[in-house]
Amino acid sequence: MRETMRIVECVPNFSEGRDKQRIERILDTVRNKEGFRIINVESDPDYNRTVLTLIGDPDALVEGLIPLVEICQKEIDLNHHTGQHPRMGAVDVIPFIPISGVTMKDCVFFANKLAQKVNSLFDIPVFLYAEAAQKDDRVALPNIRKGEFEGMKEKIKDPHWTPDFGKNEIHPTFGCVAIGAREFLVAFNIDCMTMDESIPKEISKAIRKSNGGFQYIQAGPATLEQRGHTQVTMNILDYKKNPMYRIFETVQMEAKRYHVNMPSCEIVGLIPKDALLRSLEYYHACDQTPYSKTMSLDDIVKEAHQYLKLRDFDKSKIVESALEG
């Protein structure tokens, strides 16, 4: 891969995480395409949501996402959708993330291009969010999505919530979608060995920005019925300023008062090598053991298991490995 190649990551989240055949039909629309590839798919039955990670040429991605939106519109009716994760659309959110050869400004442009197409082709209202937001209170996705599919029917009629593309009316089955541009987001969940959701809720409040915690942390509680435990589920919006180890250790400290065991964590989607290295460096300094930024991906994976207790984690979840493959 040449340095001058333009590479963007794109992470559409769609509201189906249970029906395997339907998920396959949706994924088929973005398989074997020229100019980009699927590097990760994560379907969660409790969330009833699939997070799809695509990487490649931005123009190819903008074109390639149209059939995905189209099939989700046909296959998913949010009037009959239930799941733990908040959602307002059949495709709920599509962020563009600069990886190489493109700027954040470029990604804002790609977001606008896709938003215009999605609205004009399918009559789906689009909100621009994060770095692409046109209004201050549309920067944070939860602000836009508050009320979810059910509440958006009325909310979108409020002139304050006129979509950036489209009219003041949600699509009757699809809902609406947020499209934007942002920095790489680490989706990090910490398992809590309890079914009492009030515990991860209180812990989330201790660490998240909205309650006075760390500036780049969005967090909340989740119950994983099938696994039989809860989680502190979070987005780290800037892993350089709020490194994983700091959040993980602060969460463990808060958990002490509840006497709840936290034996494992998970990364949803991908994570850049750099985000892991910044945390491994901390643990090596604590242990006074040698540390090298140039350790192999295999060693990084091993240490991520050991120190950050990552479960279900292998090399394929590291962005750099997906690009190598």
Add this chain to the structure above:
Amino acid sequence: MRETMRIVECVPNFSEGRDKQRIERILDTVRNKEGFRIINVESDPDYNRTVLTLIGDPDALVEGLIPLVEICQKEIDLNHHTGQHPRMGAVDVIPFIPISGVTMKDCVFFANKLAQKVNSLFDIPVFLYAEAAQKDDRVALPNIRKGEFEGMKEKIKDPHWTPDFGKNEIHPTFGCVAIGAREFLVAFNIDCMTMDESIPKEISKAIRKSNGGFQYIQAGPATLEQRGHTQVTMNILDYKKNPMYRIFETVQMEAKRYHVNMPSCEIVGLIPKDALLRSLEYYHACDQTPYSKTMSLDDIVKEAHQYLKLRDFDKSKIVESALEG
């Protein structure tokens, strides 16, 4: 002290810190009053400013501050005032701080009540600031005060800077005053057993708002030459949202990578009982030992030594004890 007692702290800052006799005449107006008492006076000749801490019943304080404002108007002429500290009024700022039995909303009400009286009795323009601010750019006092006494003469004529009470003209000798409401500010320092200031500096960056840390933490490094160690020195602007134990434990966690010992902490000035209780509650929950909000001040002091490692700390540093004495 009954639980139902309403207690407010009030910290008027007036623009005289050199002339001892004048300072005494000013302080005499708030001495031996029914319903409140002076708990601290700090005059700084370089600043040419005195910070006065009063505590008591909010209605008594609102009434009791009138003679203080009146004498400052008579005694202090800002046309002849010099000093290091920025100032715009003979009494420069008066914050109300909830201690017990009152809410922040109550304190905003007391601020408005005093503001109305000060303006109508003495024709002094009043700006409402902090939690009492009516405009976003009046929350931070330095925004309002920018230009100081000398610059306010013109600034106040700008319709954007019309005072919240009074006309677009400063008082010719007094200037103008900011009255508001804010949370209790806890000045909390954590000792680092090293003379390498880069260590508390890095730790400060991990926890302070300006680098992505906790929302209500201002922190930085300090070297105590005489004691022969450094500190992480901080202001906790909201001890309810950023309780001391959370900051203390996070700092300890960060310190592990530097292998520096942190055996003790200190509180500068006073601290409300509630700020200590909120942290002791955490440690009792961790230890699974009985905890009671109604423990005695002596027990609170003992436990503050034990859990928060407070040195040079006794009952006289707890706000409520100052009321009892």
